[in-house]
Amino acid sequence: MAVTKIILLDIPTVLPVSTSPNTWKVRLTLNYKELAHGTKWVETTDIESVCKSLGIPPTSVLPDGTPKYTLPALIDNTFTPPAFLSDSTPIIEYLERTYPDPVSSRALYQPASRALHALFEYHVAQSITSQLLPVMIMHMYDKKTPRDRIHFRQRIEAAFGKKLEDIELKGKDREEHWKKLERAFDLLAAFMQTRSGAGELFTGPNLSLADCTLGGLLLALRYDSPDEAWMKVSSWSNGKWSRYMAALSKWTSVE
Numbered sequence: 295m296a297v298t299k300i301i302l303l304d305i306p307t308v309l310p311v312s313t314s315p316n317t318w319k320v321r322l323t324l325n326y327k328e329l330a331h332g333t334k335w336v337e338t339t340d341i342e343s344v345c346k347s348l349g350i351p352p353t354s355v356l357p358d359g360t361p362k363y364t365l366p367a368l369i370d371n372t373f374t375p376p377a378f379l380s381d382s383t384p385i386i387e388y389l390e391r392t393y394p395d396p397v398s399s400r401a402l403y404q405p406a407s408r409a410l411h412a413l414f415e416y417h418v419a420q421s422i423t424s425q426l427l428p429v430m431i432m433h434m435y436d437k438k439t440p441r442d443r444i445h446f447r448q449r450i451e452a453a454f455g456k457k458l459e460d461i462e463l464k465g466k467d468r469e470e471h472w473k474k475l476e477r478a479f480d481l482l483a484a485f486m487q488t489r490s491g492a493g494e495l496f497t498g499p500n501l502s503l504a505d506c507t508l509g510g511l512l513l514a515l516r517y518d519s520p521d522e523a524w525m526k527v528s529s530w531s532n533g534k535w536s537r538y539m540a541a542l543s544k545w546t547s548v549e
Contacts, residue, residue, distance in 0.1 A: 298393070299371035300324065300331035303350070305338060307437045311548050313518045315423070316382040317366040318510035318546075323386050323402065325545040326501040327393055332549060338438075339445045341365055345380070353381045382510075383415070386503060403503045411503045418507055421478040426515075428463040429471050433519035476530050482508070483531035494534070494541040501545065509542045 302324065304317045312318060324331050336344045345352070345363040352361035368385045370377040370392070377392075379385045390402050403411050431450070435458055438446055447458055454461050463471050486496060493499040496508075512535060516524040528536040 298329045298331065300329055301334050301369040301371070302331055303334050303336050303344070303365050303367040303369075305341075305365050305442075306335040306439055307517075308439060309437060309517055311517055313434070313437050313514050314365065315510040315514040316364075318513045319382045319506045320366045320368065320385050320389075321548070322501065322506045322509055322542070322545050323389055325547060326402075327389060327395065329389065329393060336365060337445075338442045348378065350378045351380050383503075386506060400500050402501060402506065411507075414504050415507050418482075418511065421481075422475060423511060425471070425475060425478070428461065429468055429475075430515075430519060430523060431458055431462050433523065437518050472526055476526070479527065479530050479535065483534045486534075494538045501542075505542070509538075512539055513542075513546065 302317070302320060304312045304321070305314050307313050312321075342363040344350075345367060348367075348369065350363070350367045350369070353364040354362045356362050364380065366382055366385060367378075367380045368388075370379075370388075377388065379388055386402065395401060435443055435446055450458060450461070462468075489496070489498075496502045496504045501509075512527065515527055516539065528539070
């Protein structure tokens with residue numbers, strides 16, 4: 295493992311691991327690149343104050359001009375001056391640029407393919423991630439720390455104008471929504487079958503930026519909802535996602 299002084303800011307849960315797909319996306323990268331790192335756990339309620347105190351830049355700016363702070367964030371104290379970064383994809387781009395693998399085939403992406411990866415991230419966000427809340431909202435709520443449950447409920451209920459329990463789909467509507475998500479996962483599996491070579495990942499045996507994106511999402515589903523979401527997803531696409539997760543397992547340790 296490379297001798298580095300990296301701190302990943304992640305979101306705690308009632309589990310020993312995070313359930314954030316975006317922080318998992320960076321953690322997969324750190325583990326794959328074998329970069330020594332530690333974790334600073336920051337509850338959602340404290341993200342803004344902690345990031346400001348550490349000098350971590352905002353992820354974006356809200357319509358009213360207010361800076362928005364989100365996790366993951368990363369501090370790299372390996373060099374002087376240290377690097378302070380936010381947002382999963384820019385963090386991964388920094389890690390790839392700063393710590394390139396000597397074996398070029400192990401690169402998370404080739405520069406010429408960056409636009410394709412951006413398109414993939416958009417597709418996953420639109421067809422899967424943005425569709426999860428109606429069937430995942432209470433699973434997500436249950437895994438949050440007690441303080442973050444209060445924050446989550448206030449934020450989501452203000453946005454939707456209704457109770458969390460009323461946002462969640464039930465009965466036939468819930469099953470129809472899961473079927474819609476299954477079709478999205480089946481489409482991804484079909485695309486992945488078009489590549490040549492062995493291995494369950496997008497580019498074979500090595501991790502890619504696309505795998506970090508999708509893998510982070512699958513890990514979030516597995517930990518947020520092992521008895522519903524992951525039970526369903528792992529059975530879809532002829533077991534593709536169960537095999538996919540097994541291929542990722544070597545890079546999922548939490549330090």
